Each structure stands twice: as C-alpha cells, then as structure tokens.
Amino acid sequence: MTDTAHLPPSGLDHADINPKSQQIAVAGQWRLFWLKFLKHRLAVASLVVVLFLYLVALLADFIAPYDPNATNARFTYAPPQALGLFLDGGFAPHVDGLEMTLNTESMRREFSSDPENPVRIGLFVPTQPYALFGVIPMDRKLIGPLEPGPRASMFLFGADRLGRDIFSRVVHGSRISLSIGLVGVAVSLVLGVLIGGVSGYFGGVVDTVIQRVIEFLRSIPTIPLWMGLAAAIPVSWPPLQTYFVITVIVSLIGWTSLAREVRGKFLSLRNEDFVTAARLDGMSELGIITNHLVPSFMSHIIATLTLAIPTMILAETALSFLGIGLQPPIVSWGTLLQEAQNIRAVAQAPWLLFVPGTAIVLAVLSLNFLGDGLRDAADPYEQQS
Missing domain, CATH: 1.10.3720.10 (MetI-like)
Incomplete structure (x- = not known):
C-alpha cells in the first residue's frame, strides 16, 4: 500500500512551492508587518538615521567636545573649520588654526586659516570631569583637541556671538x-x-x-x-x-x-x-x-x-x-x-x-x-x- 500522507496536494512537487510563500503563509501579524516594512528601502534608511539621531541625543554629553554654554570671547563668530586627516605625510586628524584680525573699516573681527599652527584632534581625549546621564562619572570626550588651551580652537560648525561651539x-x-x-x-x-x-x-x-x-x-x-x-x-x-x-x-x-x-x-x-x-x-x-x-x-x-x-x-x-x-x-x-x-x-x-x-x-x-x-x-x- 502506497503512503500518500506526505505527498504534496494537487500533484505539485515540493520543489515547486516557493519557500518565501511558505514563510509568509505561516507568519504572524508582526512578522508580516516587519517583512513588508523591509521592502520600503527609504523607510529602512530613515530608521537608521532616526536611531543615529536618538543615539547622539542620548550620548550628547560624551559626543559634544565642549560645554554648550562655555564661552570664548576670542572666537566670537568664528567660521567653521574643515577637518583634515593627513599632516606631514601621515595620518593625523586636525583643523587649521584660526588667525583673527580686526577690520578697522567695518570694526569687525575677521578670521583666516592658519595652516602653520594646526590643532591636532583625537578620539577619547581627556577633559574636565562630568557625569554621563547624570550618574556615570566620566573624564573623556569622543572627540576634541589633543592639547586643549585658549588658542586651541575646534569649531567644526563655527561659533556664535559669545564664542560658543555650535556643534556642541x-x-x-x-x-x-x-x-x-x-x-x-x-x-x-x-x-x-x-x-x-x-x-x-x-x-x-x-x-x-x-x-x-x-x-x-x-x-x-x-x-x-x-x-x-x-x-x-x-x-x-x-x-x-x-x-x-x-x-x-x-x-x-x-x-x-x-x-x-x-x-x-x-x-x-x-x-x-x-x-x-x-x-x-x-x-x-x-x-x-x-x-x-x-x-x-x-x-x-x-x-x-x-x-x-x-x-x-x-x-x-x-x-x-x-x-x-x-x-x-x-x-x-x-x-x-x-x-x-x-x-x-x-x-x-x-x-x-x-x-x-x-x-x-x-x-x-x-x-x-x-x-x-x-x-x-x-x-x-x-x-x-
């Protein structure tokens, strides 16, 4: 006697059945929801961007190189400084220094790039102690000048009227x-x-x-x-x-x-x-x-x-x-x-x-x-x- 319990219906071979269709046929509500969402490539890319933005917001104290309310009168309205990766033939992240001059006609400060005095930048640089999430003691920042000082400026997005770092x-x-x-x-x-x-x-x-x-x-x-x-x-x-x-x-x-x-x-x-x-x-x-x-x-x-x-x-x-x-x-x-x-x-x-x-x-x-x-x-x- 021939065993027909395991034969596919309607004479179809198991190889003719799409595995993806089988997966969808037995999927629950949330599984179907996720499979349909993954087909929307723009939405998936947006999800990555949103998660990145909220991660930045969560780790703001660690990512921002400066205190958001720290002022520096020397660099009021300082322009954005471009980030360079190579210096003296080797890999050395840095920004060019800023040279300030006073325009006597407009009575405004004018900044120019000073490549002779670069400001070297590093990762996990030491800084003033602070509390991450208000409870975890930290003394490192994700990015910042390796030799901080009053002239060591790093304004990736420029500075405002009080010399506060816009990026931070x-x-x-x-x-x-x-x-x-x-x-x-x-x-x-x-x-x-x-x-x-x-x-x-x-x-x-x-x-x-x-x-x-x-x-x-x-x-x-x-x-x-x-x-x-x-x-x-x-x-x-x-x-x-x-x-x-x-x-x-x-x-x-x-x-x-x-x-x-x-x-x-x-x-x-x-x-x-x-x-x-x-x-x-x-x-x-x-x-x-x-x-x-x-x-x-x-x-x-x-x-x-x-x-x-x-x-x-x-x-x-x-x-x-x-x-x-x-x-x-x-x-x-x-x-x-x-x-x-x-x-x-x-x-x-x-x-x-x-x-x-x-x-x-x-x-x-x-x-x-x-x-x-x-x-x-x-x-x-x-x-x-």
Missing part, C-alpha cells in the same frame, strides 16, 4: 528637541487610545459628547492656541518645569487625530466574533479593550505615532523660535534658531541658522519617511508578495 550646542539641543517629540507622543498615545477607545466601544451619548469635544479642539487654530498657552508660562519657572509644560502644550491637540482613528477601529471591531466570544467568556469591558481590540491594530497605532513625532518637534521649534517656548539657558534647536534671528548673525555667521535648520529638516524628513513605511506595512489591504 546642536548635539545638546537634539536631546531636548527629539525627546519632546517622544514625550509628547507618549501623552498623545495615552489620551488618544483611552478617549478614542471609550468613544468607539461604548458609542451612544458618550461617543457624541467626546466627538463634539474633539471637534471643538480641532477647530481652534493650532499656532495661536500654542502661543497663548506658552505665553502664560511664568518666566521665573525653572527650566525643567518649563520643559514639562511645553511638552503638555504640544500634546494638547495631538491626541485628537489618534482618538478619532482609534474610535473608527473600535466601531469596526467591537461586533466581531472574537469580541463576542471574549464577552461571553466573562471578560470585562476593559479587558476586551486592552487584551483584544488595541493589540489587533497596534501596528497602525505605531505608524500613526511615528508620523506625529515630527509635528511635535516642529511645534516646539516654532514656539521657541518665536520666543515664547523654551528659553535660554535651555538649549534646543528652536532656541538656537531664535538666537540667530538678527541681522548681524545672518550677514556675518549664516551657519547659525543653517546648522540647526539642517538638523531639524533631517530629523523631520527621516521621521516622516519612517512613518510612511510603517503606515504602508500596517495596511492590511496591501498584498504581500
């Missing part, structure tokens, strides 16, 4: 600007899923009231609302408290769009068979929401939140640029732009606007492309090939 300030500013997006999105996630879930799951009068509140909030012009609330922050408040309030302000409107999307998902899923089975099994309403409904479209929530982070970053930047958001000595990309909005800086030191502006554009575009890739991967109606 942009690196430290990434910590505030990028983290405010994460914190703001976390607040929006809690409010959006909670309020939108209640609205879509229970419906009726509860749904009507919540939707009218959301429509009222969305009808208010965003920028004037942020400006009004930010202007009410007392100047005497400490920086940490100001940072927290600004985060709450930029999250005030962000949760409404997520709440409406969650509501729509709940309306389409609340009468599905798995919800009815859970209810007949005695599970509470809160358990059904948290254990069944929300996980069923968590990938879509992640994509939506990723697209919301750039909005939070731009909101903080706009408020700080207008002078009603974060204030010095807090260093963020928005405050760096605000400090550069004067005629002298634009005419004499355009890098003060260009460098933080480039960082903002890079972060926002990367997060937008990443969000597009996550959104496409979370689309259940797109065919997996």
Whole structure:
C-alpha cells in the first residue's frame, strides 16, 4: 500500500512551492508587518538615521567636545573649520588654526586659516570631569583637541556671538528637541487610545459628547492656541518645569487625530466574533479593550505615532523660535534658531541658522519617511508578495 500522507496536494512537487510563500503563509501579524516594512528601502534608511539621531541625543554629553554654554570671547563668530586627516605625510586628524584680525573699516573681527599652527584632534581625549546621564562619572570626550588651551580652537560648525561651539550646542539641543517629540507622543498615545477607545466601544451619548469635544479642539487654530498657552508660562519657572509644560502644550491637540482613528477601529471591531466570544467568556469591558481590540491594530497605532513625532518637534521649534517656548539657558534647536534671528548673525555667521535648520529638516524628513513605511506595512489591504 502506497503512503500518500506526505505527498504534496494537487500533484505539485515540493520543489515547486516557493519557500518565501511558505514563510509568509505561516507568519504572524508582526512578522508580516516587519517583512513588508523591509521592502520600503527609504523607510529602512530613515530608521537608521532616526536611531543615529536618538543615539547622539542620548550620548550628547560624551559626543559634544565642549560645554554648550562655555564661552570664548576670542572666537566670537568664528567660521567653521574643515577637518583634515593627513599632516606631514601621515595620518593625523586636525583643523587649521584660526588667525583673527580686526577690520578697522567695518570694526569687525575677521578670521583666516592658519595652516602653520594646526590643532591636532583625537578620539577619547581627556577633559574636565562630568557625569554621563547624570550618574556615570566620566573624564573623556569622543572627540576634541589633543592639547586643549585658549588658542586651541575646534569649531567644526563655527561659533556664535559669545564664542560658543555650535556643534556642541546642536548635539545638546537634539536631546531636548527629539525627546519632546517622544514625550509628547507618549501623552498623545495615552489620551488618544483611552478617549478614542471609550468613544468607539461604548458609542451612544458618550461617543457624541467626546466627538463634539474633539471637534471643538480641532477647530481652534493650532499656532495661536500654542502661543497663548506658552505665553502664560511664568518666566521665573525653572527650566525643567518649563520643559514639562511645553511638552503638555504640544500634546494638547495631538491626541485628537489618534482618538478619532482609534474610535473608527473600535466601531469596526467591537461586533466581531472574537469580541463576542471574549464577552461571553466573562471578560470585562476593559479587558476586551486592552487584551483584544488595541493589540489587533497596534501596528497602525505605531505608524500613526511615528508620523506625529515630527509635528511635535516642529511645534516646539516654532514656539521657541518665536520666543515664547523654551528659553535660554535651555538649549534646543528652536532656541538656537531664535538666537540667530538678527541681522548681524545672518550677514556675518549664516551657519547659525543653517546648522540647526539642517538638523531639524533631517530629523523631520527621516521621521516622516519612517512613518510612511510603517503606515504602508500596517495596511492590511496591501498584498504581500
């Protein structure tokens, strides 16, 4: 008797079955999500950029060669110094020294390159003691002059009106600007899923009231609302408290769009068979929401939140640029732009606007492309090939 238990169906040979198709056929929701995301090359590249930016923000104290508020009157408005790799026929990272002269006609300092006095640069150079993450004692920086001194300048992105290193300030500013997006999105996630879930799951009068509140909030012009609330922050408040309030302000409107999307998902899923089975099994309403409904479209929530982070970053930047958001000595990309909005800086030191502006554009575009890739991967109606 011939054993037919292991024969392929319909007379097909096992070699005719695509291994990739077999892998997709048995893959779970998150596996399918990841396979579809990997096909979006621009989104994968953006993910690498985003991870790099957040790594820089996390290790800002170690990466920045100088204290962001350290001044040097000798190098006010010093131009960016190009990094050289070879010196005297050998590998020796360095920047050319800067020679300052006073223009008696314009009464301005003018800098010129001084290749005769190069400033050698090294990795893991000794520096003043500091605390990494506020707790780990450190006395090394990732990069810096090998022989620090008052004349040993290393301004890769130039210096500002007080001689502060723009590279160090942009690196430290990434910590505030990028983290405010994460914190703001976390607040929006809690409010959006909670309020939108209640609205879509229970419906009726509860749904009507919540939707009218959301429509009222969305009808208010965003920028004037942020400006009004930010202007009410007392100047005497400490920086940490100001940072927290600004985060709450930029999250005030962000949760409404997520709440409406969650509501729509709940309306389409609340009468599905798995919800009815859970209810007949005695599970509470809160358990059904948290254990069944929300996980069923968590990938879509992640994509939506990723697209919301750039909005939070731009909101903080706009408020700080207008002078009603974060204030010095807090260093963020928005405050760096605000400090550069004067005629002298634009005419004499355009890098003060260009460098933080480039960082903002890079972060926002990367997060937008990443969000597009996550959104496409979370689309259940797109065919997996």
